[in-house]
Amino acid sequence: MTTLINVPLTLDDKTFEQVLDQLAPLPADEKIIVDARHTRWASPYGLTALLTLAQSRPDRPGFYPPEAEKTGSYWARTNFYKHAEELYEFHGKAQRSPPHRESDVLLEITPIVQSADVHGVVERIQKKAQEILVGELNLESKATMRFTMALSEACQNIIEHAGCGGWVAVQTYTWQQRLNGRRVVVIAVCDAGVGFRQSLESSPARRLRDRWNDAIALEDAVLNGVSRFPDKGRGQGFAGMRKFVGHWDGKLSVRSGTARIVASVPDWDPDETAREEGLAPFPGAQLQITIPQRVA
C-alpha cells in the first residue's frame, strides 16, 4: 500500500511538523508519495528537510513536484530537484531549468559529507554574504565573518556527529508573517543521522540520569556545550552560534528526535516556544538560524 503525504501550502520549520505528523503512524517500510503539488512556498529548512525525509525512508519515496511554475522555478534555483532526483521517484514534471537572474538564494542546497564540503560552502558564501548582510539586512560588516563561523560550525555538526551526510541551504527573503515584512537571512542544516540523543549516548563519560530524552539531550548539547567527545575543546560550536544569533537579535532552533528547542526566543516571535517535546519522531538533527534585518 502507498500513502500520500501532503506537503502544506507553505513549508517551513513549523509546517514541516504537519508532514511528520502524517508519517508518524505509518510503518517504517510503508511506501509513501510526498505530494507537493499544491505547495506554493518553501523555506530552506522545508526544502532540506524534504531531502532528509527521503534519506530516512528505507524505500525510495515518490514525489509530486509543485504545480505552480513560479514555485517550481524557485525550487530549481535552489538545486532542490538536482538532489531530490537522486532520492525520490518523480511523478509529474518539475520545472528543471533555472532562469538566469539574480537570486535571493544565498547558498543553493549543498550536500555536506566531508570537511572539504564545509570549506566549499564557506569559500562560496563569503562575498555574497557581505552584500546581503550589510547591503540588505543593515548589519555591520563584522557580522559577515561571524555569520560564516556560525555556518561552518553548523555544517560541521553533520560531519562530526550525524554518521551520514546532510544538507545546508541559505536564503534571504521578506518575512511577511513576522517582523512586519522585514528581510531575514535563514540558514538551514538538516541531516537524517543519529541525532543528539544517540550521539551523546555514545560517550563513555556520559552521566546516567533519572530522566533522559531528546529534549534533555538537545539542552545538553545546544545550551550547555556537552559533547560526546571527552576533549575539553569540544562543544564550543553551539556557544558560538548562540553568541552570534544573540548579538544580532536572531533565532537558533534545533530539532532532533521528538523534541525541538529554541536557544533564545526573540521578542519578534512571540508565538515561539523555548522547548517542545512529544513531537512526531524524525531521525537526525534539523537546525535553523534566522537573522532579521536591523532597523534603526
Place this chain on the structure above:
Amino acid sequence: MVNHIDLSSVLKRSVCALYSNLVTRPTGAAVRNEIELQLGQLGPKALTIIDFSHVGALDFSCADEIVAKLLLSSIANPERQDVYFVFRGMTDSHLDAIETVLERHGLCLVYDRGADGVRLFGDIDPAGREAWEAVFNSGGGAPDEIAAAVGIPCDEASKLLEDLRHRRLLMRTEEGYVAVRPVS
C-alpha cells in the same frame, strides 16, 4: 631563534592551495601538525610569531585545534620549556573565536597589535596581567624588582612570575624574567 609562521601559507601548503579560511577541525589539526613539524626543527629555544594576517574566517574548531592545542602541547611538553609564541594579524572575528577557546582551556597568549602595542589576551587574572605588564614595560627584572614595581610582597611576585613563565608568557633568564614580545 625567531621563526615566523604565516598561517595562510601553512593552510595552503598543508591542506589545499585554494583555501583561505581556517575552518573545520581536520583542517585545524593539519595546520597544527605542520606547525609542530616546524617547531621540531627549531630546537629547544625558539620564539615563533603566528601570523593570521592573510586568514579569512576562523571558526571555533580551528581556533581550538591551532591556538589552544598548540599552547597546551607546549605547556605540557618539558622539552619545550623555552618555546614561546606571539600571535598577530587577528581580526575582531578571529579574536572572538580565539577568546572563546582560550577561556575554555584557561589559556592566555601574547598578542602583538602592531602600532597599538602588545598585550595579553585570554584567560588572565588582573594580578597576573599587572605583573606581566610590569615586566614588559621595565624590559625585565628580578622578582624583587617586579614586586616593588607592582607593590606586592616578593614571594607573591615570585609565584606570579613563575606561573606566567609556566604559561609561556614570560621567559626566565639569569637576571630574572623578561616578557615574551615580538622581535623585529
